[in-house]
Amino acid sequence: MVGLLLPAALGIFIGLALFFPYFRKLFFLKQEASNIPNGSMGWPFIGETIGFLMPHKSNSIGSFLDNHCSRYGRVFKSHLFGYPTIVSCDHELNTFILQNEGKLFQSSYPKPVLDILGKLSMMIVTGDLHKKLRNVAVGFISEFRLRPDLFCHLDKMSISVMKSFQQQRQVGFCKEAKKYTMSVMLKYVLDIEPEDPLAPQILEDFLTFMKGFVSIPLYFPGSPYAKAVKARARLTSTLGDIIKGKEESGAEIKKGDFLYEILRKGNINDEEKVSVAIDILLAGYETTAELLALVVYYIGKSPSVLDQLKEEHQALKRRKKDGEPLTLEDYKQMKFTSNVISESLRCGNLAKYFHRKALQDVEFKGL
Known part of the structure; x- marks a missing residue:
């Protein structure tokens, strides 16, 4: 059976929302805008990618997200796959992102991921x-x-x-x-x-x-x-x-x-x-x-x-x-x-994350 x-x-696609920032330069200003979430940028280029990709049990979000959520909250900034990134583990924000697909957000993946998925993938x-x-x-x-x-x-x-x-x-x-x-x-x-x-x-x-x-x-x-x-x-x-x-x-x-x-x-x-x-x-x-x-x-x-x-x-x-x-x-x-x-x-957790790009400055719960 x-x-x-x-x-x-078939067609199941679930997970935590991970989307690109409003503008890359926001993360490199000497005095950041007050509405950018807290977080850590990690090492140059690699950032925190190694920690983010560490294997973990499928029935958990993993130590990286668990530790960062405890330290910075369920929405935080990071540097992943060579790009500054906002990471959301917040159910309400993730729902908001999906509900505004094509209006405030759109699918967008880092170039290394594009090279694997292919330029015509429906995910892109x-x-x-x-x-x-x-x-x-x-x-x-x-x-x-x-x-x-x-x-x-x-x-x-x-x-x-x-x-x-x-x-x-x-x-x-x-x-x-x-x-x-x-x-x-x-x-x-x-x-x-x-x-x-x-x-x-x-x-x-x-x-x-x-x-x-x-x-x-x-x-x-x-x-x-x-x-x-x-x-x-x-x-x-x-x-x-x-x-x-x-x-x-x-x-x-x-x-x-x-x-x-x-x-x-x-x-x-x-x-x-x-x-x-x-x-x-x-x-x-x-x-x-x-x-x-x-x-x-x-x-x-x-x-x-x-x-x-x-x-x-x-x-x-x-x-x-x-x-x-x-x-x-x-x-x-x-x-x-x-x-x-x-x-x-x-x-369980079949898909740990997916990428979205903000098409304009977005404010959600004061962030």
Whole structure:
């Protein structure tokens, strides 16, 4: 039943708001404006990036944010990824930022992050281009969830993965979850089966890509950042070849396929196709795998929750005929399972931060 968690996690993007300052020069004035939050700029260039990126448990905000919030408050200034930055751990301010997307704030990432994500990533582009690329992604995801074979395929794949665990004395579940979710995404985005030689190659490049995304942005041979930039280039080439090959093959393209959405829109070029494909794979693979790991982690600490999940799943199984595949309606009936997913998202932390740039001077609660 683990496979049933996937659709609920697609498109999930949560975390703490981290956005660029009103103007860089404000941080270097001898006498700062009174409404700039307190904080520390750290070392030149690197600033406090090393501390900010230190690994920590997913069910916490980490020692860096915890210490800075205790010292400066839940909104403070810092110097991250080579730029002066305002960091917000304040729920009300973060909500205000999201509600004013495109009016007072817009997505904006430091150049090192741009080099990894790519200039056409939906996390970066704005305006009409963002709307066009997002329409392709949303169209695919909407149709993807309604595919009649989806839940049956997820169920069979989940059972197969769980059976493989029986032969192992110890299982690194998060790693296995990433293999599982990548296999699912490759199957439904690019029609690549798990046994295809390209599958582990693409997974490895995504793992390298994500390690570099949360690393010090220093480009030198062998650094995680340099490896990530190269992995992004390989992914672009690999996915570009796959998409082009499938378009030229003349094979039947089914409704709900990624290529179906591309052709249906009609106004998307080759570079944009690859970028959207990478964004969809990333959204469906990384966050979903981490959500699965969080759910298992929390269930492991709550035997009563596990018992109630089993009861709900067994009740559903009893209502179905032998061999009858799972459906979207079955999933909708699993209220407690849905609550477990939502509570895991509330308690865990899938995305530590996201970047926003203030389009003008902004005052909030006197700051």
